Amino acid sequence: MSEPLHRRALLRSALQAGLVAGAAALLPRPLAAAPLAKVKADGRLRVGVYADNRPWSWTEGGVLRGIDVDLGKALARALGVEPQVVEFFAGDDLGADLRNVVWRGGLLGFQPCDVMLHVPFDRQLMIENDQVAIVAPYTREGFGLVCGPEGGDCEAPPVQFRGKRIAAETATLSDAYLLGSFGGVLRSNVRHFQSGYAAMAAVGTGTADVAMGTRAQVEAALHDFPAAGLKRRKGPIPALPSPGWDVAMAVKDNSRTLGDALETIVGELVAKGAMASIFATYGVEWHAALAG
Numbered sequence: 001m002s003e004p005l006h007r008r009a010l011l012r013s014a015l016q017a018g019l020v021a022g023a024a025a026l027l028p029r030p031l032a033a034a035p036l037a038k039v040k041a042d043g044r045l046r047v048g049v050y051a052d053n054r055p056w057s058w059t060e061g062g063v064l065r066g067i068d069v070d071l072g073k074a075l076a077r078a079l080g081v082e083p084q085v086v087e088f089f090a091g092d093d094l095g096a097d098l099r100n101v102v103w104r105g106g107l108l109g110f111q112p113c114d115v116m117l118h119v120p121f122d123r124q125l126m127i128e129n130d131q132v133a134i135v136a137p138y139t140r141e142g143f144g145l146v147c148g149p150e151g152g153d154c155e156a157p158p159v160q161f162r163g164k165r166i167a168a169e170t171a172t173l174s175d176a177y178l179l180g181s182f183g184g185v186l187r188s189n190v191r192h193f194q195s196g197y198a199a200m201a202a203v204g205t206g207t208a209d210v211a212m213g214t215r216a217q218v219e220a221a222l223h224d225f226p227a228a229g230l231k232r233r234k235g236p237i238p239a240l241p242s243p244g245w246d247v248a249m250a251v252k253d254n255s256r257t258l259g260d261a262l263e264t265i266v267g268e269l270v271a272k273g274a275m276a277s278i279f280a281t282y283g284v285e286w287h288a289a290l291a292g
Contacts, residue, residue, distance in 0.1 A: 035255035036079075039114055044082040047072030048101040048113035051087040054197040055220035055282040056118055059087065067216075068117040070278045071138065071269075075115070078265040086113065094120070095129055102250050103131040114251065114258060121246035121291050132250045135259035136266045137289035138275065142244035143174060144218035145233040146200055151209040154233045159185055166190045167199035167208035173242060174212040181239055197221065204228045212237075216284045223283020246289040266292075 039045055049057035049068045057066035069085050076083035088110060091097050100106040101116045119125075121137040147154035151164060159182040168175040170192040178190045193199040196213030197220060203211045204225030211221075218232050251259045269275040270288070279286040 035114070035252065036257040036261050039079065039081060039258060042081070044084045045072070045076040045079055045115065046084045046086065046111070046113045047075065048116040049085060049087055050118055051089050052195050053118065054195065055216055055284055057087060058197075067279055067282055067284065070281065071275075072115075072117060074269060074274065074278065075262060075265055078268070079261065094125060098129050098132050098250055103252050112252075114255070115262060116250045119248050119250045121248035121289065129250075131253050133253050133256050133259050134248050134250050135256075136263040137246040137248040137291045138266045138270075139247050139279070140244055140287040140289050141247050142215045142287075143212065143237060143240060143242060144215040145210065145212045145237060146203055146218045146221055147210050147231045147233070148203040148206065148208070149229045151203070151231070154210075154231045155235050157238060158182065161210050162186055162189060164189060164209040165207070167193055167202045167211040169193055169196040169199055169213060172196065172213075174214075177237075177240060178212055201225070203230060215287075219284045220282055246291050248289070248291075 047068075049064070049066070049072060052058055053066070053068075055066055057064065057068045059065070064085055064087060072085045073083040088097070088101050088106070091100055098116065098119070100110060101113050103112060105112045119134055121134055126134050145154065145158075152160060158178070162185050166178055166186060166189045168178050168190055174196070175190070175192065179187050191202070191208060193202060196217040199208070199211040199213055200217050200221035201224070202208035204221050206228070211218075222230050222232060249259075249262060251262070266275070269278075270292070276286040
């Protein structure tokens, strides 16, 4: 499915004409044009971003907003083409997202994108998904914890949050940590939300006392609820199995020329301070990827 459409069409024509033996001769090298050249010829960069992933990407008033949305537009401008940023809903796992968004397309008609943002820069993920190239790590993410006025001491061991209203996104590492750590003493206090930002917002609006999620979600909530008296945990979260992760992009495996160009652009955005400015728009501090 990753083979260019015009190449498949040419093969069909050759078969119909009874020229199977000469089909290879009908496929000159220019038809295998580099995907970067195709993006420029098309005049647009199609960028896939997750739906309901605030502060990275979400729809508000019918308009796509967020760090990844602005970054996608910046990438297109640097390539000299128009941005086409589209949102997609997360599948059962990252492999499904890469399949649906990058190299095959969705079963319900979602067209593949030239690049997908917000992909973990993870070696095992690369091995398991060899139809894509994971490139251009552009930031480092981690976990954080925020407390409201009734949350108590945010620096205390999390077991001290027993009896508080604790918020987390369903079926995430934050959720698993809160449900299972410390002998499960916090389990009955955990309330589940559709997204990590929604969990943070619950603390911002006073319907929860403590929330755990990603660092970006914590910082976005502090930015969006300045009068709520929120406090973020400054110390490490004890017994947390994740030290953080780099966030990158994915292109088709045969689109490495595009991937190379995107890596160059990311480096330029970082060097000019533009990357940090994109993050700051949403109250989030940019952290350099370790693999960058």
